[in-house]
Amino acid sequence: MFANYLIGLREGLEAALVVTILVAYLVKTDRRRLLPRVWGGVVVAVAVSLAFGAALTYGPRGLTFEAQELIGGTLSILAVGFVTWMVFWMARAARGLGGELRGAVDRAADGTRWSLVLVAVFAVGREGLETALFLWAATNAATREAVGATVPTWEPLLGAFLGLLTAVVIGYLIYAGALSLNLGRFFTWTGAFLILVAAGVLAYGLHDLQEAGSLPGLDRVLFDVSATVDPTSWYAVLLKGVFNFSPRTTWLEGVAWVLYVGPVLAAYLLLMRHRPARPVATAARA
């Protein structure tokens, strides 16, 4: 059951982190009215994933291996685009917090309302299909007829649910922790954190495309520490769930990770440094 628990935890964390920070941001900057868009995106992603997963599991048609990898990879790379946009949107919006600029920023937020929905859709949905297929397989394990050694068991489904539940609790703790930071720190830390998360998602998406055969170099391995970092251990699961760290990383993944983190993190830190100090102080009091 513990193994299934860890799968649920990892998939849950992958989905929860970006949404957690987006929600913390909206609450912290007093934009609660934008929250329904985020939750709407989450609901759409979960519903579509579960429905599509069920159709593939119980319907007359399944999905080829290449197609599944192609979906996961493409959605992941789209998610990276939206999360990157979100980080800079949050940073820009932070500039206008204290003053009259705020109205202008919020009008801009109205223009981007679908972007907020889509951030949530892709952040949750990119791994949604794989998670849904796993959950339906676990459901099957509970409801199937006994054939030989395979007897029905609720353990996989229960384990997976407890794992997802733990991910939600961790998400909530991160949310609470983020809320307690002062606004300046909040932006620096959550922004940098999200950039690292997005870089992991990018590497992961490229790996999916390598597995699908759309990109070459699957066997050109940059480093392989899977002998040291046991992929079934809880810390490997956390590293994978949060930063998408893969103990066996290909050259393409590693290079893409560096090429993404380098410029994006530098641009973000520069932007944060040039942020006027006063609005932060004003908003921190608010």
Next chain:
Amino acid sequence: MSRRTLLVLAAVAAPLLAACTQNAGPAAEADTRSITISASDDACEVSAAEAPAGRVTFTVTNTGSQVNEFYLLGDDGARILGEVENIGPGVARQLVVTLPVGRYETACKPGMTGDGLRAGFTVTGSDGR
């Protein structure tokens, strides 16, 4: 729902529909293109070492206590033709791959690490169906 959202959904849905493949029907038990694998922590029992060319369905059941993965590899033992991850203990998952005539390798990876428990797998000329 806005037009833009619909467009995004359509862009996602279209390739999906095109990529769909036939699920194994009720008669799958007797189908020679339907292979079952019993994967434990230290064994990988494949129900047949060969299948006719075409769309082959591998159903992998994890009878062990560790998370398992199943791979179908080229005869060089490296090229991945198909894989299914996240096969938790007690769970059965399917891998569907279209295979031309040739020699392949199957591999279970209990604990998601190492080279896996490998066996040869041969795809023969189509049996005419």
